[in-house]
Amino acid sequence: EAGVAQSPRYKIIEKRQSVAFWCNPISGHATLYWYQQILGQGPKLLIQFQNNGVVDDSQLPKDRFSAERLKGVDSTLKIQPAKLEDSAVYLCASSAAAPRSTEAFFGQGTRLTVV
């Protein structure tokens, strides 16, 4: 079974530029998450999708971050404009539609450096 695919693996941009990350979840997984992991910290939830609808985006900085999941499969996360503090690893995860405590499967992440 193929895992969660993310691209690119690494990205370096200057502050105020825009950047987009792509995620392809495990086939059949209805739930998709984007997490931000700053160096030395645990992942922090940015947004959760159930199929193509948003379940929770309360921690997404909506003035600069946006995410979409068209057709309920792939997802993109965009930052525009980027700030220095956005430097982090952006992790995508997916899980099957199941009762609580279901396992989340993570991709390798995209390491973003804003200079």
Place this chain on the structure above:
Amino acid sequence: TQLLEQSPQFLSIQEGENLTVYCNSSSVFSSLQWYRQEPGEGPVLLVTVVTGGEVKKLKRLTFQFGDARKDSSLHITAAQPGDTGLYLCAGPHSNSGYALNFGKGTSLLVTP
């Protein structure tokens, strides 16, 4: 969001030693998960504990969920270099059914 405190933050030991890392909260959790994250990779689930007082074993790893379901511990027996990584505990995110709220993790280094 329920806060999860992990300790110690860093741990460096030699191969063959035993260790315990902790995950504590002031809130009650319906379940807790432990993940291991290796450099350059995403977290991988090790175990889910659901019942207060529950103990689960995964080879040399022993996981315990506190009786009050506010804390958990991970004990590794005879650590090996392959155990090196970031150990994260996670509980259900308060606003979302399936999303996770993670602690900051314990970074473990096991040297030969």
